[in-house]
Structure formats: C-alpha cells, structure tokens
Amino acid sequence: MKKISIALVLLIFISSIVYSDDLNTGLKGALLADFESGKIIYSYNIDEPIEIASITKLMTYTVAMDEIKKKKLNLDEYVDIGENPPKEYGSTYRLKIGERIKLQKLIESMLIASANDSCVALSEHIVGSEEEFVNLMNKKAKEIGLKNTKYINSNGLPENEKQNLMSMKDILTLTRYVLKTYPEILDITNKEVLKKGKIVFKNTNPLLTRIEDVDGLKTGYTEMAGYCLVSTMNVPKSQNNDKEFRFIGITMGAKSKPERTKRSYNLLDYGLKNYSYKKLVEQGQNVQESVVVNGKNKTIEAIAKEDIYALVKKDSIITQKVEIIEECKAPIDKGQYLGKVLYYLGEEKIAEGDLIAKSDVEKKSYITDILNYIKGIFCNVCIS
Known part of the structure; x- marks a missing residue:
C-alpha cells in the first residue's frame, strides 16, 4: 500500500504557439x-x-x-x-x-x-x-x-x-x-x-x-x-x-518532390517551435517530507533519484503525484527506495521517477526515551 499525495507543480511553459493546419495536406x-x-x-x-x-x-x-x-x-x-x-x-x-x-x-x-x-x-x-x-x-x-x-x-x-x-x-x-x-x-x-x-x-x-x-x-x-x-x-x-x-x-x-520537401520541413519545424524537453525535477531535489515511524528523526526528505525530463508543449501545465510507501519505518538507509513521483499532462502520464531517502534514520531507542523521561522528572524535583 502507498500513501498518495497530489500537487499542482508550478511548471507552466508558455510561449507563442505555432499551429499548422496543413501539415498533412496532399x-x-x-x-x-x-x-x-x-x-x-x-x-x-x-x-x-x-x-x-x-x-x-x-x-x-x-x-x-x-x-x-x-x-x-x-x-x-x-x-x-x-x-x-x-x-x-x-x-x-x-x-x-x-x-x-x-x-x-x-x-x-x-x-x-x-x-x-x-x-x-x-x-x-x-x-x-x-x-x-x-x-x-x-x-x-x-x-x-x-x-x-x-x-x-x-x-x-x-x-x-x-x-x-x-x-x-x-x-x-x-x-x-x-x-x-x-x-x-x-x-x-x-x-x-x-x-x-x-x-x-x-x-x-x-x-x-x-x-x-x-x-x-x-x-x-x-x-x-x-x-x-x-x-x-x-x-x-x-x-x-x-x-x-x-x-x-x-x-x-x-504528389511531387517539392511538396514532399515542404511538408517534411514544415513537420519538423512545427516540432521545433512547439515542443521541447523540460527538466521536471533535478537529481537530489527534495520532493516531499515523509513521516518516519519509530525513528530518531520524525521526518525524512524523499529526494529524486535522478533527473526527470519530459517532452512537453510550450503551453503545458503539469501536475505532480507523489506515491510514498505507506509506512516509512526506521531504520532507513541513505538511498533507500521510498516511493515514486509521477507527472501528468491532464490524464496522460508523461514521466516518472524513483524517490529515495536523503539520509540515514536510526531506529528510536525506547530505553533512551525512558531514561530521558526519568531524568526529566528528577530534574523537575530538584528544581522544585
């Protein structure tokens, strides 16, 4: 099972778009x-x-x-x-x-x-x-x-x-x-x-x-x-x-060599003017703070394992969905798999990548907690 969080990523690529209605003419x-x-x-x-x-x-x-x-x-x-x-x-x-x-x-x-x-x-x-x-x-x-x-x-x-x-x-x-x-x-x-x-x-x-x-x-x-x-x-x-x-x-x-040249040129030109590869997230970038169960640290940064790119139209608004394993239980090793980040254009998934732990998280020691609790009581008594 996974916890899923959805966010609107502020990746809005806007420019003057060239539309061509005659790319397939003839x-x-x-x-x-x-x-x-x-x-x-x-x-x-x-x-x-x-x-x-x-x-x-x-x-x-x-x-x-x-x-x-x-x-x-x-x-x-x-x-x-x-x-x-x-x-x-x-x-x-x-x-x-x-x-x-x-x-x-x-x-x-x-x-x-x-x-x-x-x-x-x-x-x-x-x-x-x-x-x-x-x-x-x-x-x-x-x-x-x-x-x-x-x-x-x-x-x-x-x-x-x-x-x-x-x-x-x-x-x-x-x-x-x-x-x-x-x-x-x-x-x-x-x-x-x-x-x-x-x-x-x-x-x-x-x-x-x-x-x-x-x-x-x-x-x-x-x-x-x-x-x-x-x-x-x-x-x-x-x-x-x-x-x-x-x-x-x-x-x-x-129907002719000149027409083939023209249509082929226009097709590639349409792509160049309307589409480009964009970096959606950078390797090592913090994508989400995740809660850690039984850890000395209460949260951990889930970072992108690698750069994630997508070919997008230049007026695109992309949404991000993060899927984290249901319980991030300590101990956690640096680089450990924590889930995925997925990117959508409307209903179409355009890219995804793994999320990993940025650092180690040790398992919480209950003995240490008890000793700290007793120590706190003792200090309060002394102060009183």
Whole structure:
C-alpha cells in the first residue's frame, strides 16, 4: 500500500504557439514523434497499411546488419557481381558484370542513392536469393512488433501491381529500432554524396542541406506510393531546451518532390517551435517530507533519484503525484527506495521517477526515551 499525495507543480511553459493546419495536406499520412520515448506529437492516418516504396530499405539494412552482428559476414568483404547482375530500374548503383564491390559500399549506395540493384545484390550475397532474404525481412517485422507490414522484395519496387506495405506507426517502430540498435546508420545517411569512381551520387534526402542537424534517414518513391520521406534530426540542448533529443518525422504520399520537401520541413519545424524537453525535477531535489515511524528523526526528505525530463508543449501545465510507501519505518538507509513521483499532462502520464531517502534514520531507542523521561522528572524535583 502507498500513501498518495497530489500537487499542482508550478511548471507552466508558455510561449507563442505555432499551429499548422496543413501539415498533412496532399499526403497519405504524416507523423512526428520523439525518438527516445516514442511519444507521437502529430499524426494523420498512421494505422492504415500503405505503399512504402524505398522506405523498405530501412528493413533491408536492419536484416543485413543483423547478419553482420552474428559474424556471418563483415562490411569489408567483397561482393562479386556475377553473370546476371541485378537489372533493377529507378535509382541504381549501376552494377555491372564482373564488378567486385565492398559490402559497405552496397549498403551506403542503398541508403544514400537509394540503389535498387544494390538491395538485390546484397540479398543474394547474404542468403543466396532475394526470396529467402524477404523471408528474413518479414520474420524480423514480426519479431519487433510490426503489425501492419508485408514485404515482397528488398527494395520497394512494384511487382505485378503489388508493393511492400507498412503503416506509419510501423514505420516509426522500425525507425526507432534501427536508430537504437544500429545508430551507425546515421554515419551513412548524413553524407551528402557518394562516389563510385568518377560518378557522384547525391543523397536523395532533400532536408540534409535545408535544416541544421538533420542527419537522416530515407526517401522513397513509386507511382503508387508517391513521394515519401522518413527524416530525423538531433535537437541540441539550448536555452529553451533542457536536454538534447531527437525528432522523427514521416511524410508519405506527396504528389511531387517539392511538396514532399515542404511538408517534411514544415513537420519538423512545427516540432521545433512547439515542443521541447523540460527538466521536471533535478537529481537530489527534495520532493516531499515523509513521516518516519519509530525513528530518531520524525521526518525524512524523499529526494529524486535522478533527473526527470519530459517532452512537453510550450503551453503545458503539469501536475505532480507523489506515491510514498505507506509506512516509512526506521531504520532507513541513505538511498533507500521510498516511493515514486509521477507527472501528468491532464490524464496522460508523461514521466516518472524513483524517490529515495536523503539520509540515514536510526531506529528510536525506547530505553533512551525512558531514561530521558526519568531524568526529566528528577530534574523537575530538584528544581522544585
């Protein structure tokens, strides 16, 4: 059982809020989220499975990196392009018969230039056939909890009027998984160009040169999917932002490249102007004085075990709820768990953290109490 106390925390973040009614205009879907917590702060049509085009390559990369992690292959090994090089259309790495390409370069071309032929070459090199590789992709989708996802190939191109499908919520889950498990992907996706001899391939991500701190992640286009972009940017600590964090923005189904760029830019800009991470309590801060049972001290400070932050809108009023164990019985050791502090925005819990004892509290000695009582009586008699 716990004692619960509720208080209105004087954390009111006020500023001029920018509202955007057209973030999803002309799109099949739009989503903006915090990478660390997964909190979605803007969404439109995020549950319906839709065509994803080359957004597929985020899963292709994930499966390839899983095999590298298992030490079944390494990034420095060479891939031989045989008598039947992948003849995929659209964006390619211009693979030719007899080429020997490092696995690292195939992966880079897949992410930077969105090379469709590199995906097929990669798939065949890793498990012998693209069909078997796609089985691994769908198996991985189930493993990480993608509920509205189906892959039919490794690059996202149409096949017999069918395409790879994902919901935007699944795209977010996959993106967070990739960034957590293989953060080195950003060392590739933040490059503006990739060279192959004298050929220069430009990064297909239009936001790399338009928004500071954008460092990924993947574009996509087919006629059915429209123009798509999963973007991500690191937001540094600043005067208005108490800690560094990362946005993930997803725009799907734009009708043109300029429209994709505009909507993706607006989505991230909306997040930057309206949301920030705020420190709700500092490590070691006294959150509540708690009564101690049978202690030499009658109360003890329940302090925050660590800093607690939350991503909040800049007009937020946050409430605090403190849950302390029903009886704080002495003896109590410094650092001992005493309860929790929870923070809410309306009914939504946005953060929580442990409360611990600031200091030791010894158990009260009843013999000492009795002796002090007798001593008090004796002194009173003497004075009389």
